[in-house]
Amino acid sequence: MRRSKQWPATNHSPNSKLIRIFWMSFTLMVPLLLSAQTTSPQARATKITFENVPYGDHPNQVIDFWQADVKGPAPLVIFIHGGGFTGGSHDKISQEKVQAYLDAGIHHASIEYRFLKHAQFPAPHEDAVRALQFIRSKANAWGIDKNRIAAYGGSAGAQLVAYLAWADDFADPDSKDPISRESSRLIAVAPIGGQSTLDLDWWVEHIPGYDRNFHGDGKRGDLSKIEQRALVRELSIIHHISPDDPSTFMSYGMHPEAPIPSNPKRARGWSIHHVNFGIVMEEKLREEGVEVFLKYPKAKVPFENDTAFLMHHLTQ
Template structure:
């Protein structure tokens, strides 16, 4: 298969690199397998790009804590549009799980995107600072996220949140965790039926078996490489990635049963090493009777929303992603009419 960047997107990538002071022809940094520290330092690129956009001033941030089973207090940052809230009308919410390959990232790092999403959709986002590997291997990250979901359910009314309209969303590793949280919620019989209104999986990291180069032609375009994936999965799974007994709550692509999961939005770029596993997961969800909205964006790699932020394809992706979240608001309108 022949791969190539979308030409307009590629031009926008060059513009972004120029704005952050990176020579446009500088090779993408590559790190050795197992180098967690180097990849954590590399996250400074995302921070620099996110700092380019104008600050969103009409969204507030409030810090909360959700207690995990081991007693750890998981930080949860709530982002909401500034307004007078009497909580007389309960509103939808998103439990948001940040990216970072299971090894790095934070709610604060992705705060500019979260604030922009809240401002654009009007839907509150609760962003979880889950613990990351290798210091906190599986099941700690997903259990932290599940604890945050339980907290949001239990405190929903006090926060002005409608428990029947909570979505779980995540980017990259966060997308994998979002999928895993939905599996956990289904299997543990969380509160309502269904417990989650929607799962929004953005370029999700789903399959620990995808750790060896599968397509040499794709390799030059990969911004998240197979070596990166090997490092992230082995950090999470304590050097057991790809083995036969990995839990679906760590790697959702391992799940045998995808029935009774919430309606799903899922997207990815064709130049992403996650493209096949994400497409397979979307098809399996559909075959299991789950409502699926699937987008495969041509000619863009992993993390395309950061690199080509001014491009037509990124703007379209944001439009589609935010519409998926705003469907939670439409559910309320339909309920009023019925």
């Protein structure tokens, strides 16, 4: 049984200063991350049941919820958008994908969260946890089977959904706040183009085409090296993998042996979402005995895409 998760003891409340390495990295990457989203802005053809429902006090702490036309509690899939933790929007989502889930009798939600201009790390991760707990607290009112919740997301959103899936449960059974007593776990997860770690030195060593000069020097005076390492480790999803994690489907847009694109701008976005991130996470998940599927061009996996994978687990 997994213990309830508590935030590390280092100084990284939402009001703490940002580690420059992350701010520089993702601020510079955000145009590429936004362009790499697997969901594109579309007219909202599918009517939202509950729009911009607040789960916190900040304007970005909102949820859109689409309710499937079913009787009784139904499973739910959650989407978290990317954008380098500095941009993107929860309403930029594939309507075809939303409708496919609704047609299968699966509710759909899309979460917004605070960006780094609003609050520093780990604010996006705290928001993802709180949003999921809030949704679970609405299980009776919204007709959700709280034991059948899965999630998918791209890039930064991939990191957040993997954090929900792999980090220890944040449920606090002794809390006076009923929302905090809810579980933050998932039954399945599908990160798309996600990064295994925020240790950029690892990127230099393992990611083709990645140049350390893309980003800042990472120096910071208000945290000790030990505190910086603790924060980087907490936000690096690979370190949370353990045997009781849910089935995982990861997808990337390039083959491991694919050449670096000749266009510098394309090469940069290509490296930021490289399949090598997925390979190292796949290895770790397999070591821990977790069911995992890694999809990339020419890879043989039993599911066509993340939607097929999540539907399989949510409709069992």
